[in-house]
Amino acid sequence: MSSATAEVIGAGARQYVREPMNLVLLLVLPPLFIVAMSSAISTFSGVLGGNLGERAGAGLSGLWAASILTGVASFFLASASARVDGRLVLAGLHPTSLTAAHVTATLTIALVTTTVSVGILLATQTVGRPEVLFAAILAAALIYGFIGSLLSVYVRGDLEGSFVIILLFMLDAFVGGPLAAGEGVFAESLPLHSPSEISIAGMVDAPVKDSWVAWSGGYLLVLAAVAALALSRRRVGG
């Protein structure tokens, strides 16, 4: 890693922790989300035609909390800094240094939200295989983090970007996920479908299908590559 990249990553981290509300949201929202949603998801699943038990519902609520928080936080971070990032590139900084900083931020936020979510689930539920649950929630958080970064390049405006992420998440969670027992090519190809299935398998100690792992890994790699490319080619008009 070049010294310029290290400096940019360090500057990004300092800026993030100097906004206390960022940390509060990351640490407080997942527990609230899990406590509020766990039993409701199980009940709601029956209404939508699904068949989720309370433990599965709790696992899903943890995955939702981590993914939506990481997605929105990554969008805001990349969107808010876009014009100053452009000035740094104009000054001579290689765009890959900024891309590395944004990817590092997304990784860090995803790790924090995942750790908090899994910690709450371990404290309040019986978790069959915590390592599987952790991997599934981390994958979902990263997928939405990279979606947030990607949207920051193409969607102007905080409000518009937040709407797009929330609408995508609602479609993903309510149509493609296990909540409504979503089946078929469309439902199964939505970003959260496979990580959600893995998280439930982790909660209740059920087998994990290879196709779920392949879809999750594929989404993660493709979105990481596309988001990194888009960020490094971002042109900012000042």
Next chain:
Amino acid sequence: MLAVEGVHKSFRRRFSLRPQVNHVLRGVTFSLPRASIVGLVGENGSGKSVLMKIIAGLMEADGGSISLDGRLGYCPQEPLLYDKLTCEETFRLFGHAYGLEDGESESAAEKYFDLLDFSRFRGELVENLSGGTRQKLNLSIALMHEPSLLLLDEPYSGFDWETYLKFWELTGSLRAAGTTVLIVSHFIEEQSHFDRIIHLKDGAIAGGES
């Protein structure tokens, strides 16, 4: 030093049933010699800020060419700085972007802290600075790598009188050291500070160049 040749720029309204094209720049041509202070003036909407962004490389022209000899420094009208970094951290970060060693960045920071008299704010977050102090930092960042061409977009907005006078002292010393300074403004009060003034009107250079 800088040659601008036949630069065109238009903006099209997207997602409209009746497409409209706004021609902002219509074949702008001029050149600037070394060691000069040049004003680029025009009314609001005359295209001067768009031209500045094209010269700086922040925007692409539809046609024409820009050729630049040497290092560029750009001071945007609105301070483009990270709010959650201190002044010192901002100098260090931009120093890395310019390819300066840490010692060189520190020397540049000290020089402009003293010159523009904002040393006492060195450890302060940008978000806590007054508008005038932000503008001092904004200007210092554009200068810290000793550019040969300096583009300043409304640089003295927010300066008090003392800083305004220091600004002209600074630009005078930059010119003496061989730097070309292009200053964009919607009005120019003291023409004596400039070697030349270019008037931009309706996207083209107006006849009355002085």
